[in-house]
Amino acid sequence: MRELGTGAGAAIGLRASRVKRRSPSDAALVRAxxxxxxxxxxxxxxxxxxxxxxxxxxxxxxxxAAEDIAQEAFLATVRxxxxxxxxxxxxxxxxxxxxxxxxxxTRARSLRQEVGIEQVPELPAGERASDDSLDDEMLGxxxxxxxxxxxxxxxxxxxxxxPGEIAQALDLPRGTVNSRLRRGLDALGATLDEGxx
Amino acid sequence: MNxxxxxxxxxxxxxPDPAARDRAWRLVRAAxxxxxxxxxxxxxxxxxFAAAAMAVVAVAVSTTAPGDAIARWxxxxxxxxxxxxxxxxxxxxxxxxxxxxxRPGVWVVAPDGAKRLLGRYEGAxxxxxxxxxxxxxxxxxxxxxxTGRVRWSLPRAGRIRAAVWSPVDGFRIAYVAxxxxxxxxxxxxxxxxxxxxRTHVAPAWRPDDAHVLAYSDGDGRVRVVAADxxxxxxxxxxxxxxxxxxxxxxxxxxxxxxxxxxxxxxxxGEVLHERSVxxxxxxxxxxxxxxxxxxxxARHDPRRQRxxxxxxxxxAPDRQRLLFTGPGRFGRxxxxxxxxxxxxxxxxxxxxxxxxxxxxxxxxxxxxxxxxxxPGERKPAFPxxxxxxxxxxxxx
Numbered sequence: 001m002r003e004l005g006t007g008a009g010a011a012i013g014l015r016a017s018r019v020k021r022r023s024p025s026d027a028a029l030v031r032a033x034x035x036x037x038x039x040x041x042x043x044x045x046x047x048x049x050x051x052x053x054x055x056x057x058x059x060x061x062x063x064x065a066a067e068d069i070a071q072e073a074f075l076a077t078v079r080x081x082x083x084x085x086x087x088x089x090x091x092x093x094x095x096x097x098x099x100x101x102x103x104x105x106t107r108a109r110s111l112r113q114e115v116g117i118e119q120v121p122e123l124p125a126g127e128r129a130s131d132d133s134l135d136d137e138m139l140g141x142x143x144x145x146x147x148x149x150x151x152x153x154x155x156x157x158x159x160x161x162x163p164g165e166i167a168q169a170l171d172l173p174r175g176t177v178n179s180r181l182r183r184g185l186d187a188l189g190a191t192l193d194e195g196x197x
Numbered sequence: 198m199n200x201x202x203x204x205x206x207x208x209x210x211x212x213p214d215p216a217a218r219d220r221a222w223r224l225v226r227a228a229x230x231x232x233x234x235x236x237x238x239x240x241x242x243x244x245x246f247a248a249a250a251m252a253v254v255a256v257a258v259s260t261t262a263p264g265d266a267i268a269r270w271x272x273x274x275x276x277x278x279x280x281x282x283x284x285x286x287x288x289x290x291x292x293x294x295x296x297x298x299x300r301p302g303v304w305v306v307a308p309d310g311a312k313r314l315l316g317r318y319e320g321a322x323x324x325x326x327x328x329x330x331x332x333x334x335x336x337x338x339x340x341x342x343x344t345g346r347v348r349w350s351l352p353r354a355g356r357i358r359a360a361v362w363s364p365v366d367g368f369r370i371a372y373v374a375x376x377x378x379x380x381x382x383x384x385x386x387x388x389x390x391x392x393x394x395r396t397h398v399a400p401a402w403r404p405d406d407a408h409v410l411a412y413s414d415g416d417g418r419v420r421v422v423a424a425d426x427x428x429x430x431x432x433x434x435x436x437x438x439x440x441x442x443x444x445x446x447x448x449x450x451x452x453x454x455x456x457x458x459x460x461x462x463x464x465x466g467e468v469l470h471e472r473s474v475x476x477x478x479x480x481x482x483x484x485x486x487x488x489x490x491x492x493x494x495a496r497h498d499p500r501r502q503r504x505x506x507x508x509x510x511x512x513a514p515d516r517q518r519l520l521f522t523g524p525g526r527f528g529r530x531x532x533x534x535x536x537x538x539x540x541x542x543x544x545x546x547x548x549x550x551x552x553x554x555x556x557x558x559x560x561x562x563x564x565x566x567x568x569x570x571x572p573g574e575r576k577p578a579f580p581x582x583x584x585x586x587x588x589x590x591x592x593x
Contacts, residue, residue, distance in 0.1 A: 075352070158204070
């Protein structure tokens with residue numbers, strides 16, 4: 001990946017078919033982006049958008065808000081690029097912004113006690129990516145948890161963060177993360193058991 | 198609890214939205230290209246100084262005897278313009294500061310007529326106390342100090358058509374980007390989409406600190422909402438051709454202006470008054486008088502190619518007062534902060550008219566407006582009045 005230092009898009013390896021090689025690391029893409037490579041930014045966006053949007057959606061339960069939150073996180077990343085420390089991994093940094101903003105948004109909405117007239121309606125079943133009824137039940141149960149518990153579960157089971165990484169991302173003690181994971185899983189299990197009985 | 202099942206559910210739990218992804222990518226790319234390493238920009242102060250110097254030269258040329266004679270001849274031939282107009286804006290009648298959107302960008306005009314070019318923006322508006330200017334260009338919304346210092350900026354996917362700062366506290370900003378109404382906090386944080394909106398109608402905050410907003414929704418209805426609670430307070434039937442929404446300064450009534458009708462709603466949405474604009478004319482703009490008793494309306498008669506400014510009393514249809522009439526069309530109206538003067542832009546005459554509406558009516562005209570705000574151009578463009586703000590003492 002030494003050629004990434006040139007900052008040229010073709011040198012990044014994104015489109016290089018001559019040699020089948022590993023995808024460049026986030027650190028390499030960040031370095032290329034800092035050198036002015038549009039392609040590197042596009043590769044970072046392509047790599048992380050779906051997770052960012054999905055995490056925001058699962059916590060906020062609102063498609064428009066998820067779009068805004070994920071978008072804002074990427075804009076914050078782009079603004080921070082020139083001074084971004086390449087020794088730090090990008091993904092936890094980006095997802096930390098997403099998850100914290102999604103929690104803030106959800107708390108603000110509950111404080112506002114929205115009446116829902118302007119809210120994006122729940123997606124009809126036909127538009128869901130999965131028609132698996134158990135998945136739907138699982139997501140319904142997840143939606144009934146508080147945003148803090150949802151966030152911990154999303155970080156752990158969607159984004160595959162370790163409890164230590166979650167603690168760092170949410171600025172929480174490790175024990176709190178573990179207890180939220182446990183309680184979240186218990187609550188989901190209880191809800192699903194009720195549905196089954 | 199089956200953790201694998203939870204993982205699967207989460208992976209499939211958010212519907213893919215390619216359109217959202219595309220919108221986000223366009224913004225991210227634009228933001229990246231904006232922030233890419235590049236040669237440092239010339240400071241705004243330098244630009245403003247250069248533009249001011251050019252303006253001084255342009256005004257000097259236009260106020261020479263030959264220039265003055267040509268202006269008078271043009272006005273004489275066209276039959277437009279006040280004959281005793283001042284050749285340049287050397288003071289703002291009524292005081293306060295003006296915000297002017299012109300071809301080179303947005304200008305701030307001080308009470309003594311001194312101008313500062315803020316930057317290459319398409320439109321602008323004042324914050325409640327005139328401490329900041331909200332300016333936009335393309336899809337970027339920017340909060341800038343009247344000195345030109347940028348405080349924050351926000352790139353958006355859609356083209357921004359209008360933006361307004363909430364009155365009193367300035368905690369919220371409503372703006373129309375693309376085909377959506379969006380709301381952002383006054384410090385540039387918390388930007389969120391609110392709903393579909395008509396692009397050509399600026400939203401209007403009720404003049405109190407309750408963050409109540411009127412806007413034209415995607416169906417062409419007037420919708421009034423409590424923005425923080427995202428709660429609809431009321432919604433009108435469809436209003437065809439809606440051109441402007443304006444709350445009365447006391448916040449008790451809402452004016453909806455169309456080319457042919459003035460509709461005045463109560464605070465709770467009842468139609469209090471509805472009247473047609475005079476037969477054969479079309480309303481181009483309207484503004485409440487500062488005492489909320491009357492409405493100044495700019496009307497245009499396309500058949501006669503003339504316009505007039507009248508003061509209407511909403512609840513007394515037979516009471517109206519003609520303030521001014523002249524050939525061509527008039528631009529966007531603005532009241533002075535003290536409520537004594539009404540600024541009427543008059544493109545055909547290349548003049549601004551300051552009409553004294555209170556006791557002792559009169560007209561103060563200023564000529565060569567296009568050249569003063571678009572200096573150095575052979576065919577200068579007439580600017581758009583974007584706002585008139587604040588007591589003189591509050592100036593920077």
